[in-house]
Amino acid sequence: MPTAEPLLAVRGLIKRFGGLVATDGIDLDVAEGETLAVIGPNGAGKTTLIGQLSGDLPPDAGSIRFAGVDVTALPAPARSQRGLARSFQITSIFREFTALDNVALAVQAHAGHSFRFWTPAFTERALREPARATLERVGLGARADVVAGTLAHGEQRQLEIAMALATRPRLLLLDEPVAGMGADESQRMVRLLRELRGRHTIVLVEHDMDVVWALADRIAVMVYGRVIACGTPEAIRANAEVRRAYLGEEVPA
Amino acid sequence: MRSRARVLTLLAGLLALGLVPLVAALTQQPFYLDLFRRIMIFAIAAVSLDLILGFGGMVSFGHAAYLGIGAYAVAIPAFYGIHSGLVQWPLAMVLSGLAALAIGAVSLRTSGVSFIMITLAFAQMLYYLGISINAWGADDGMRLARRSQFGGVLDLTNGYVFYYVVFGLLLTLLWLGNRLVHARFGVVIRAARSNEPRMRAIGFSTFRYKLAAFGIAGAIGGLAGALLTNQTEYLTPSYMHWTRSGEIMVMVILGGIGTLYGPVLGAVAFLLLEDVLSAWTVHWQVVLGPLLVLVVLYARRGLWGLLPEARRADG
Numbered sequence: 107m108p109t110a111e112p113l114l115a116v117r118g119l120i121k122r123f124g125g126l127v128a129t130d131g132i133d134l135d136v137a138e139g140e141t142l143a144v145i146g147p148n149g150a151g152k153t154t155l156i157g158q159l160s161g162d163l164p165p166d167a168g169s170i171r172f173a174g175v176d177v178t179a180l181p182a183p184a185r186s187q188r189g190l191a192r193s194f195q196i197t198s199i200f201r202e203f204t205a206l207d208n209v210a211l212a213v214q215a216h217a218g219h220s221f222r223f224w225t226p227a228f229t230e231r232a233l234r235e236p237a238r239a240t241l242e243r244v245g246l247g248a249r250a251d252v253v254a255g256t257l258a259h260g261e262q263r264q265l266e267i268a269m270a271l272a273t274r275p276r277l278l279l280l281d282e283p284v285a286g287m288g289a290d291e292s293q294r295m296v297r298l299l300r301e302l303r304g305r306h307t308i309v310l311v312e313h314d315m316d317v318v319w320a321l322a323d324r325i326a327v328m329v330y331g332r333v334i335a336c337g338t339p340e341a342i343r344a345n346a347e348v349r350r351a352y353l354g355e356e357v358p359a
Numbered sequence: 360m361r362s363r364a365r366v367l368t369l370l371a372g373l374l375a376l377g378l379v380p381l382v383a384a385l386t387q388q389p390f391y392l393d394l395f396r397r398i399m400i401f402a403i404a405a406v407s408l409d410l411i412l413g414f415g416g417m418v419s420f421g422h423a424a425y426l427g428i429g430a431y432a433v434a435i436p437a438f439y440g441i442h443s444g445l446v447q448w449p450l451a452m453v454l455s456g457l458a459a460l461a462i463g464a465v466s467l468r469t470s471g472v473s474f475i476m477i478t479l480a481f482a483q484m485l486y487y488l489g490i491s492i493n494a495w496g497a498d499d500g501m502r503l504a505r506r507s508q509f510g511g512v513l514d515l516t517n518g519y520v521f522y523y524v525v526f527g528l529l530l531t532l533l534w535l536g537n538r539l540v541h542a543r544f545g546v547v548i549r550a551a552r553s554n555e556p557r558m559r560a561i562g563f564s565t566f567r568y569k570l571a572a573f574g575i576a577g578a579i580g581g582l583a584g585a586l587l588t589n590q591t592e593y594l595t596p597s598y599m600h601w602t603r604s605g606e607i608m609v610m611v612i613l614g615g616i617g618t619l620y621g622p623v624l625g626a627v628a629f630l631l632l633e634d635v636l637s638a639w640t641v642h643w644q645v646v647l648g649p650l651l652v653l654v655v656l657y658a659r660r661g662l663w664g665l666l667p668e669a670r671r672a673d674g
C-alpha cells in the first residue's frame with residue numbers, strides 16, 4: 107500500500123432520490139490523521155454523503171476507496187469491520203439497553219463471531235472492560251448502568267461517539283455531533299472532539315462554525331449536492347463563492 | 360436479575376406443573392393430565408415463537424408450519440412402521456429447522472407487513488400441501504397407530520410418563536433459552552430488534568443471526584409438533600392452519616412478548632380459558648377477543664409483565 111494514498115478517496119459519488127440529485131459527483135480525499143469538516147446549508151447532501159461512505163446508502167455512481175481498497179460495493183457491516191465508524195445525525199442507540207451494554211455491543215461486533223449460546227455476554231470481561239474504558243473516555247463513566255433511552259440528549263450524543271470509538275475505527279464519520287445541545291453539553295462535546303482530533307481521522311459534518319473553525323484541518327463546503335470548495339480554514343474563509351453561498355448568511359466571518 | 364415476585368411466580372408455577380399428575384391421580388381426574396400436557400406442548404411452541412417474535416422482533420405469522428412438519432415427521436414414519444422416537448423426534452426438529460431456514464432466507468429479506476404476509480403464505484402453502492396428499496390422509500388426517508417408542512425406557516402410552524417427558528423438555532427449553540438470550544447470540548438478536556441500522560453500523564451482519572434464530576425457533580416448533588401428534592394420537596393438516604399460528608401468537612402476547620416465561624403463562628391462560636369458556640359457549644373467542652385487547656392496552660408485556668419488574672428488564 108503506497109503511503110501517499112489518502113485513507114479515504116471518493117470519486118464522482120452520485121446519489122439520486124427520484125429527480126433530486128442529493129450528491130452530485132463528489133470528489134473528496136481524506137488523509138490519515140486529519141479532520142475534515144463538511145459544511146453546507148440544510149439539504150446540501152451532507153448526511154447523504156456520510157450514508158454512502160458508511161455503506162448505508164448505495165451510490166448510483168462513483169467509487170469509494172478506503173485504506174487502499176475499493177469498498178463501494180461493501181455493505182455497512184463489512185465497512186465497519188474494515189475500520190469505518192459513523193455516528194448518526196438523529197441519535198441512534200439501543201434505547202432499552204444500558205449505556206454500558208450499548209458500547210459492549212460495539213466491542214462485541216469486533217470481537218469474533220457471535221454464534222455463542224452459552225456464556226452471558228454482559229458478564230464477559232473481554233467485552234465489558236473495553237466498553238467501560240470507552241465510556242470513561244467520552245465522559246459517561248458514571249452513567250454506565252443507566253438505560254440509554256433515559257439519558258439526557260447530550261449524553262446520548264456522547265454515547266453515539268462512544269459506540270463508534272469502541273469499534274476501534276480508522277475513520278470516524280460524525281454527523282452533527284453537537285447539534286441540538288445546550289451550551290454546557292456542547293462545550294463538553296467540543297472538548298471531547300478536540301481530544302479525538304489528531305488521534306483519529308475524522309470526517310465531521312457540522313453546522314456550528316465556531317466548532318468547525320476550532321477543529322477542522324480542512325473544510326469541504328457542500329451546496330446542492332456538490333463540493334463547491336475544499337481547503338484549509340483560511341482558504342475557505344477567504345473564498346468569495348463560499349461567503350456568498352453559505353457563510354454570508356450564517357456567520358459574518 | 361429478576362425481581363423476587365417473578366422468581367417466586369416462576370418457581371411456584373413450575374412446581375404446580377410438576378404436581379399436576381399427583382393431583383390428577385388423587386382426584387382420579389386423568390383429564391387434567393391430558394389438559395396440562397397439552398398446555399405444556401403449546402408452551403414449548405409459544406416459547407419458540409417468542410424467541411423470534413419477542414426477542415428478535417420478527418413477526419412470523421406462520422409458526423404452525425413447524426408444528427405441522429414436526430407432526431408429519433412422527434406420523435409418516437409411523438405410517439410406514441417406524442415408531443422409534445429416537446428417529447422421529449430428531450427428524451421432526453431437523454426438518455422443521457431446515458424449513459424455517461428456507462422460509463427465513465426468503466422472508467427475512469423483507470420487513471414489516473410483507474414479512475408477516477410471506478411467513479403466513481409459506482405456512483398456508485404447507486397446509487394446502489398437507490390436505491392434498493391423499494396417501495397421508497389428506498384433509499382428514501390419519502390416526503397415529505402408536506405413540507413414539509423409546510426402547511423399553513420410556514413408555515409414552517403411560518400418560519404420567521408422557522407428562523413428565525413433556526415437562527422435562529419444557530424445563531430444558533427454558534433453561535437453554537435462558538442461556539441463549541443472555542449469551543452473545545441472544546444479545547445480538549435482541550439488539551437487532553431494538554435498532555437494526557445501528558447494529559449494521561457497528562459491524563454486525565444481522566441477517567445470519569436472525570436466520571439462525573429463525574431456524575432454532577423452527578426446530579423447537581417441530582419438537583412441539585412431534586409431541587402434539589403423540590398427545591392427540593392423530594395427525595391433521597389443521598395443525599398448520601393459519602388460525603393455529605394465530606393462537607400461538609396470542610399465547611405469546613397474552614403471556615408477555617419478549618419474555619422467556621411469559622409465553623408459558625400465556626399458554627396456560629389461553630388453553631384454560633378455552634377449556635372453561637368453551638364449556639359455556641362455542642363462541643368463547645368472543646370473550647377472548649376483548650380480553651386480548653385489554654392485555655395489549657394495559658399490559659405491554661402481558662401477564663408476565665404485570666409482575667413487578669426488577670431494576671433491569673431482561674427476563
Ligand SMILES: Nc1ncnc2c1ncn2[C@@H]1O[C@H](COP(=O)(O)OP(=O)(O)OP(=O)(O)O)[C@@H](O)[C@H]1O
Pocket residue numbers: 123126128146147148149150151152153154155195
Ligand atoms: N431517503 C431519502 N429519500 C428522498 N429524499 C431524501 C432522502 N434522504 C435525503 N433526501 C433529500 O436529499 C437532500 C439531501 O439531504 P441530506 O439529509 O443529505 O442533507 P443534509 O446536508 O444532511 O441536511 P441537514 O443539514 O438538514 O442535515 C434533501 O433535499 C433531502 O430532502
Ligand SMILES: [Mg+2]
Pocket residue numbers: 152153154195
Ligand atoms: Mg444531515
